Amino acid sequence: MIEIALSHEAPWPDAGWEALAAAGARAAIAATPYGTLLTSPAAVEISVRLTSDDEVHALNRQYRGKDKPTNVLSFPMVQPDLIDTVSQNSDDGEVLLGDIVLAHGVCTAEAAERGLSPEDHLTHLIVHGTLHLLGYDHLTDDEGDAMETIERDALATLGIADPYAIRED
Template sequence: MLEVALTHEAPWPDHDWDALADRAARAAIDRTPHGELLTIPAAVEISLRLTSDEEVHTLNHQYRHKDKPTNVLSFPMVQADLLETVTQNSDDGEVLLGDIVLAHGVCAAEAAERGIAIETHATHLIVHGVLHLLGYDHMTDREAEAMEAIETDALASLGIDDPYLIEED
């Protein structure tokens, strides 16, 4: 059973972020070999924080040694290769997959640049962040292509166009 624990603060606008985050996380997980996480009896939790660029800048500097904000940060709590073992052997019936943090200013600027709503871009970034929590990465072209294919499929299931499709004039 999936639980998305969401907190959001200004400058994020009012929106039903809980429902959006739940749909995005479910769509991402369902398109991976870890889809069973959606139906197991253990509570599988993702912590999601919608916050300011300043907070994300601090986290990015502290944990990645990059002195700037970024759109999304993911902090996995379970190694992907141990995920099945951890969920089967959870002492208290809870598994914390990890934390995802989105920076409002970066997200809003990227959405405006793409001509899409901030909610649409945030959905994409949540899907992306959840995949990182599940062990996906984009350090090589092969990894990036695999991750992008899952993202595209998950977003399509939510009625969102392929964010990687480049329109040619």
């Protein structure tokens, strides 16, 4: 079972972020071979933090050596090749899959630039971040293409348009 521990602070407004995060995480997991996590007896937790650009900037500099804010950061807590084993053999029935952190200013600016609702863009970034927690990456063209395909599939199950489609505006 997937549990979302969501925290948010200004400038993120109060909204249904937890439900969107849960839907995005579940859709991402379901679109991968890790789909069994959705029915695992272990409580598989994903921590989601909605915060300021300044906090994400500091985290990005500290952990990735990049001196700028970014839309989403993911911090996996379990090696991908151990996810199934850990969820089946958890001593206390709980597994912390990892943390996802999103920057308000970057996310809302991207959503506006792309003509998306903040809710749809946040859901996409949760899907993206969850895939990183599961070990997916986009460092090479092949990995990036595979990850984008999973994102498209997951978002389609939620009725969210392909975020990578070329817009003809």
